[in-house]
């Protein structure tokens with residue numbers, strides 16, 4: 001048995017210190033609760049950062065992983081598996097056709113999407129390579145995806161970065177229109193910005209972006225790694241805006257916690273890739289796909305309706321808190337169960353105080369409390385977190 005103190009010591013000595021961790025050691029979870037090694041119970045409103053969409057220990061997901069593990073964990077993409085075919089069929093059906101590719105993470109999904117967009121654009125013209133991204137976006141930590149990420153703090157020290165990326169304010173259509181031309185290969189955006197502080201664009205933004213991209217044969221890539229998988233009450237967040245991208249990327253919640261990433265491209269965009277153009281050893285292996293199948297099967301219309309009503313209820317409660325502390329809470333925003341509460345102070349101490357009180361929440365962009373709980377959350381469980389916030393927030397206000 002290792003004590004928590006021993007675990008902290010080993011981590012400090014042997015693990016790369018890239019994470020600013022909170023000082024608890026988590027042991028197991030059940031539903032929307034997790035337990036640390038001291039037996040303390042926490043309500044989990046972070047869900048592994050929008051990953052544990054079915055919470056912890058969801059029977060159909062656990063059974064799917066266990067039975068697939070017994071049959072076969074991995075086989076090469078040189079062969080077919082039913083689990084992968086099932087997952088591809090389900091995702092393509094949600095997208096409305098097209099072609100699916102599986103990788104192992106969000107960054108890999110975006111990396112693949114960028115490669116496909118470049119190959120497609122180069123088939124039109126060899127100078128068609130510019131990729132326009134948004135400030136405050138987040139697309140991952142590989143060299144291309146951190147370059148797509150419009151936040152200099154993630155890029156400093158890693159140059160030279162891949163060329164051909166530029167940035168525009170998210171939600172500002174006029175600014176985007178000025179930048180797009182024949183040399184534009186792709187516009188790459190999150191449908192709702194997550195890490196950047198939970199930003200939802202104006203209602204008509206994506207329709208105009210879609211029209212602009214069509215005019216110049218520009219590939220519209222929507223990164224739904226955080227906002228997709230039912231998070232907003234629709235399977236894809238773009239469905240709220242009445243458009244469809246040329247490529248959508250998914251990861252986080254797709255297999256409920258088993259590492260996976262995917263992009264889905266329209267048949268037209270997908271024509272640019274041929275055998276050997278892209279690949280992955282682990283990507284889409286039967287274990288990850290069995291988990292994805294269980295998650296995709298769970299996301300019925302009733303499931304999504306619950307996300308919508310739970311999200312509306314949660315938002316109402318957060319707005320009520322804002323009314324009580326208007327000088328402290330600047331704004332509540334988001335859609336479904338990706339909600340942000342912008343406060344006038346740094347959020348880290350608030351997050352720590354909530355942890356003390358038994359609630360796991362998160363802060364992003366410095367001062368935005370972010371809530372991305374499991375999508376199976378109930379109103380009673382939302383009330384528990386609201387109770388914690390009601391106790392904690394006034395201490396900082």
Ligand SMILES: *Cc1c(COP(=O)(O)O)cnc(C)c1O
Pocket residue numbers: 104105106107108110138139140141190194195223224225226227251252
């Ligand atoms: C988390 C995230 C990524 C990166 O995913 P990883 O699995 O950490 O590589 C990319 N885009 C968005 C919108 C994300 O939220």
